[in-house]
Amino acid sequence: MSRALAGQTVRALRRHGKFIVAELDRGVLSIHLGMTGKLLFGGTPGPYTRAWFELDQDLLVYDDIRHFGRIEWANELPSRLSKLGPDALDLPLQAFLDLLKRHKTRIKPLLLNQGIIRGMGNIYTDEALFAAGIHPRAMASRLSRPRATRLHSAMVDVLTRAIKAKGSSISDYVDAEGRRGSFQLEHQVYGREGEACHRCGTGIRRIVVGGRGTHYCPKCQRM
DNA sequence: CAGATCACCTGCTTGC
DNA sequence: TGCAAGCAGGTGATCT
Numbered sequence: 001m002s003r004a005l006a007g008q009t010v011r012a013l014r015r016h017g018k019f020i021v022a023e024l025d026r027g028v029l030s031i032h033l034g035m036t037g038k039l040l041f042g043g044t045p046g047p048y049t050r051a052w053f054e055l056d057q058d059l060l061v062y063d064d065i066r067h068f069g070r071i072e073w074a075n076e077l078p079s080r081l082s083k084l085g086p087d088a089l090d091l092p093l094q095a096f097l098d099l100l101k102r103h104k105t106r107i108k109p110l111l112l113n114q115g116i117i118r119g120m121g122n123i124y125t126d127e128a129l130f131a132a133g134i135h136p137r138a139m140a141s142r143l144s145r146p147r148a149t150r151l152h153s154a155m156v157d158v159l160t161r162a163i164k165a166k167g168s169s170i171s172d173y174v175d176a177e178g179r180r181g182s183f184q185l186e187h188q189v190y191g192r193e194g195e196a197c198h199r200c201g202t203g204i205r206r207i208v209v210g211g212r213g214t215h216y217c218p219k220c221q222r223m
Numbered sequence: 224c225a226g227a228t229c230a231c232c233t234g235c236t237t238g239c
Numbered sequence: 240t241g242c243a244a245g246c247a248g249g250t251g252a253t254c255t
Contacts, residue, residue, distance in 0.1 A: 018249080032249080032250090033248085033249090034232095034248085034249055034250080035232095035247070035248045035249055036232090036233080036234090036247085036248080048233090064232095065232080065233055065234070066231085066232045066233055066234085066247090066249095067231075067232050067233080068231075068232070068248095068249055068250075069249090070250095103225095104224085104225075105224095105225060105226085106225090106226090109225085109226080112249090114249090114250080121248060121249075122247095122248060122249080123248060124248095167248090168248075170247080170248070171234090171235080171247080171248090173248070190248095210226075210227090211226085211227070211228075211229095212249095213246075213247080
């Protein structure tokens with residue numbers, strides 16, 4: 001890959017769901033950070049460095065403890081990416097409502113399914129469901145219009161605020177400048193098992209839904 | 224076809 | 240203190 005990328009200019013940089021996409025003179029570089037991936041401007045290669053890019057000014061270092069991230073170079077946007085669902089932050093209410101009706105599945109796995117909606121991860125799914133007062137095991141297609149509408153607003157609101165706060169740094173996440181995010185301070189349910197719900201005081205519960213740890217308030221979030 | 228389980232990796236925390 | 244088990248921001252394959 002290094003030969004192919006040498007001397008190329010980054011023409012555009014954008015987000016595609018959870019992917020970072022760099023359009024080069026020739027081809028497209030797509031990056032997914034997985035769970036522990038980090039891109040660091042001006043970083044120094046260390047024991048967890050899996051790749052690095054020599055830019056004009058700095059070294060851009062890619063570290064990834066768990067190896068779940070991916071960097072791919074292709075002539076065009078890989079079909080794996082173009083086949084994903086609409087972006088959570090670019091999905092009109094009516095399209096969202098239609099989409100929920102079409103899928104006979106529980107709401108949490110639906111929101112996490114990148115092929116249906118792209119961009120939502122485990123933290124923000126739990127937070128959005130709490131904000132909307134919806135149980136993570138509720139059937140998506142059976143949500144009432146008002147509740148589904150509240151969920152749409154909650155999803156957009158949670159993602160927008162989380163991006164503004166530069167993400168959630170629970171253990172080690174940092175952005176490309178090495179700065180921690182602060183949205184973990186605003187979490188209402190994620191990572192708060194046993195603590196009091198900020199709205200009603202009930203203990204936050206942790207269950208497993210769709211194979212993922214799921215945090216919710218049993219009193220505020222109903223089926 | 225929805226849903227469960229496992230696989231991929233390493234590190235940190237918890238409990239005995 | 241030591242060690243095993245459980246858990247972690249994600250995705251994808253396989254089986255039921």
